[in-house]
Amino acid sequence: MSRLDSFIRRLTAQRDILNHVQADLDLPDNGPVMEIGLGNGRTFNHLREIFPGRRIIAFDRAMGAHASSVPEEGNLVIGEISETAQAYLGVDASLVHADIGTGYPEKDAITLTWLPQLVAGMLARGGVAVSGLPLDDALLVPLPVPASVPKDRYFLYRKA
């Protein structure tokens, strides 16, 4: 599969799962949405559209978002996520979305030494995690993804 096809599949999977969460799954009331990896802000922009009432806190090592998709003051956390996000453990997030896979297995293996625990620690009980990397944590229970999402392309969990 070409990298273009793979990219399209990742973004389609991401959008389909996020829309499924919004349309079909209950989320805890009031908890913020955490966007792990703001990047260009396309997904942040989508989250803002589908969860209009929720605070969305975004993380990245640098601000690279399009001007239309910059988080409000106080909702953008700059720095290494493994460090900056520690301050948000226990925040009782309703949804955590993490899109920080690189396509390099050795780099992603390092990310996976801290990401699953971080996501579980941010979520409220009953909160939902959506991730491009698999999150292996005892508190994160896998949920089925929409039929349009290829197996092991994007992952969906609910915190027990």
Ligand SMILES: C[S@@+](CC[C@H](N)C(=O)[O-])C[C@H]1O[C@@H](n2cnc3c(N)ncnc32)[C@H](O)[C@@H]1O
């Ligand atoms: C694939 S992009 C996210 C794309 C985003 N979903 C969008 O719609 O534009 C991943 C982003 O995560 C950031 N990132 C990855 N690992 C990180 C880390 N450990 N700490 C801080 N930022 C990180 C990168 O700088 C990059 O901007």
